[in-house]
Amino acid sequence: MSAARKISIERALRSVQGFARSEWRLALPVALAFLGMPQLVVGLFLAGRFATMPQTMADLQHFSMDLPWWWTPILIVMLLVSAIGGLALIALALVPRISVREALVLAFRRFPLWLAAIAILLAAVFVALLLVMIVIGLAHGGEALAVAFTFLAMLAGMLFAALLLPVIIDRRLSPVALLREGAHLYRHGWGRISAGLLLYLCISWIVMMALQVSIGSVVLLVGRLAGAPDIGGMIAAVLASLISAIAWAGFALLVAGIYRQVAAP
Numbered sequence: 695m696s697a698a699r700k701i702s703i704e705r706a707l708r709s710v711q712g713f714a715r716s717e718w719r720l721a722l723p724v725a726l727a728f729l730g731m732p733q734l735v736v737g738l739f740l741a742g743r744f745a746t747m748p749q750t751m752a753d754l755q756h757f758s759m760d761l762p763w764w765w766t767p768i769l770i771v772m773l774l775v776s777a778i779g780g781l782a783l784i785a786l787a788l789v790p791r792i793s794v795r796e797a798l799v800l801a802f803r804r805f806p807l808w809l810a811a812i813a814i815l816l817a818a819v820f821v822a823l824l825l826v827m828i829v830i831g832l833a834h835g836g837e838a839l840a841v842a843f844t845f846l847a848m849l850a851g852m853l854f855a856a857l858l859l860p861v862i863i864d865r866r867l868s869p870v871a872l873l874r875e876g877a878h879l880y881r882h883g884w885g886r887i888s889a890g891l892l893l894y895l896c897i898s899w900i901v902m903m904a905l906q907v908s909i910g911s912v913v914l915l916v917g918r919l920a921g922a923p924d925i926g927g928m929i930a931a932v933l934a935s936l937i938s939a940i941a942w943a944g945f946a947l948l949v950a951g952i953y954r955q956v957a958a959p
Contacts, residue, residue: 706954
């Protein structure tokens with residue numbers, strides 16, 4: 695990509711809309727299975743433990759400490775499953791005339807390469823954070839600066855990890871080559887790209903919360919009136935997972951639309 699070319703987030707969003715209109719029958723099952731199902735598992739598990747909603751940070755900390763030891767590995771596995779789903783959706787968007795089966799096979803084949811690249815990226819971010827914290831710790835007010843820098847570094851790392859998904863689908867690269875190619879592709883438009891992705895995430899989160907609270911409250915109320923509050927809670931969790939799957943599928947397709955622009959000759 696030439697340095698003069700500007701990335702258009704609006705154009706990427708239009709590509710998401712066009713793909714959703716024409717290929718939703720292919721994308722929706724993948725989104726529900728790989729993006730919605732992990733969310734549903736989390737929702738059903740936590741629903742049984744949220745007898746009362748945490749009101750303070752102390753309550754939230756107590757709730758976190760009360761989770762069983764096996765919850766963290768399961769959560770990591772569900773995040774990895776979601777990443778495979780994102781790869782499959784991006785394959786559907788980028789590879790012409792690919793079937794769902796072929797997209798899933800490609801996603802599973804390229805996933806280890808992406809995961810290895812992310813491990814290297816996280817290790818590099820961790821080392822950089824340690825060095826920066828040592829330097830900042832010597833300055834006045836270093837604790838606040840360290841917290842801010844850690845947050846920004848982790849946020850940038852997560853966005854870059856997402857942007858590597860279409861790269862590994864389109865090109866079979868080693869983990870190190872994948873990191874190098876991603877840095878090369880996104881170096882000129884990083885500010886615009888990250889701002890667009892963050893804006894999408896913020897708007898999606900607001901919409902998801904609004905829909906989940908409004909629809910979920912109605913479903914729970916109907917369940918209580920019908921004498922089946924547990925069924926109402928399960929239906930609310932299913933609806934929440936459906937909304938979340940659609941939002942995260944849109945994010946994956948937005949990343950694919952951005953990559954299509956930066957990879958254009």
